[in-house]
Amino acid sequence: MALLQVENLCVEFPVSGGTVKALDNFSLRVEAGAYHGIFGDSGSGKSIAMLAIMDLLRNSASVTADQLSLKGNDILTISTKEQRQSLYQAVSIIFQEPENSLNPCYRIARQLDETLKIHGYTSRKERKLRRAELLADVGLQQIDAILDSYPHQLTSGILQRIMIANALASDPMLLIADEPTTSLDLSEQQKIMKLLNDLVKSRNMAMVLISHDLELLKQQTDFVTVMYCGQVIESGPSALIFDNPKHPYTEAILNSAPSNWNLAPKSSVPSLAGSTPSLHHLPVGCYLGPRCPYAEAKCVQAPHAWFDGSRLVRCHFPIGGRDD
């Protein structure tokens, strides 16, 4: 039984004059202890999918799915407080900007306490011990000084470590990290990612990492999902997808990543023409069609996602042909 099983998850937001489909038949299967990566342009639905799984879109969007279950228990229609509690016990999420995730008016100690109280640490003494333990786990020193600080007094690297500590408070089985290093500087990015990877390994957690960093996803993840305009366009084992992409978009993105340039300085670099369409004005048929170098007449019909034995591809003319 998979830890997290998502089948055909759709999210629609109401807008003036209709709805916008932010997520179109998203499927994901996370086994216990597996490391998943999700990649895609902004607006491709990566974060929306995670918010829907965490039941954070309840009031703003219509969320439907064929299946959305955690350890076999349906979490799409959870209603009672206890059921939600069990979801948040098992799954934690870390967001992009730690400055925005923490309340600027309270000291760090109080904010960690808040989480710990919810997760059942009732006595003050217990919480104090647990706080110190969590902060030490994420590699922080001078813990007392940090606990006594307000968020604005700390650097974003330290704040993100605090957010990770916060997420670990319930000993989750699945950690979702939504671009956890985007707002940090280079040296800090590497350290936070190393910390997350070490924690995932040592605690045997499953991880879903949303990232723009292809190099990182290639090195760390077991499985990767590539998204475009709300759809999963390619999904499967990382080694297969990074070495031998089948979808034209995956191929173009891999070629245009700075780490894969290897060109003479100042020569022009490979890039995918055009820009990502807005969800209000999606092209007919395949969403990549107008930008795709391999597009043919058939591409005005929407391609179905099909499974070629080891991975999911949504394209009429995958690179290297169909294997089936």
Add this chain to the structure above:
Amino acid sequence: MTKRATIKALSLTKEYLNSANLFGKSECFTALEDVSFTLTQGESLSILGEAGSGKSTLAKILVGAEHATSGVLEIDDKDVSKVKSNKHQNRNRRVRMVYQNTMGSLNPSLTIGEILSEPLINMTKLTKSEREERLFNVLELVGLKSDHSTRLPHTFSAGERQRIAIARALILDPVCIIADEPLSVLETSAQSQIVNLMLDLQKELNLSYIMISYNLDVVEHMCDKIMVLCRGRVVEYGATQQVLRNPKHPYTKSLLSRTQSPINRKLETNESEMKGCIYCDRCMDVNEHCHQQKPEQVLVDGCLVSCHQYSETNKKATN
């Protein structure tokens, strides 16, 4: 033929006064100290350094939004360091800036045409029709269409907004553009498009770039020189390949190898109390000189390095 220097900076220093409390004595904080460099036409310089190293302060001085406490700044052979006014009319027209946050740097309530003509209205005496002509020329340069000028910023994608920001920087015909993390908020497919655009513009207009970027692959591809800043001091300055392949200063080494311990600016040593090298409290191989004496800049393999490891006094002492 020797190329003309677009920017010549000599010993730029910027100090800010920090008042500790209402009645306390104000403290002097040195954000930049003794920064010198030359940038010629068509050349690109990258500034590396972590948060708080003075990259943005330097950028502000170069565009004229701040004035250096001391030092000489020559732009296009004109000494601009004596201009003491904060009026934006006196900002350096020839050095323009492109910011990281594409949405935050464009006024959401103005159309692209209005955003782009603003610098022309404020800083030139062009007539309306001349302004319009310039506007359409610049839009074409950055790969946008003239009918885009009536649209609002939010109707564009992040990549297109960065093109608009570049167009705004180009509209006053600058010699140098400072790009502060121009790619970091863009998606991968737009990143390479903007890199291509910037390289094409450089060739076409003979522009100089100053890139503030953490993306070393991009820096390596686009820049000729690298300047590494640590707490406002230049610790290493040299050709891109030299600095990236063979870093000399311990700070550059740790920045490139990404093995530093996390710094907590609030809890670390007070910088004003440090007599010696600015990096001595975090450096892995310090000697007694480092705590007492400021290192001088010495030339090692074509790179300027400020570190006692390479300085003459240290060599003599060890001999």
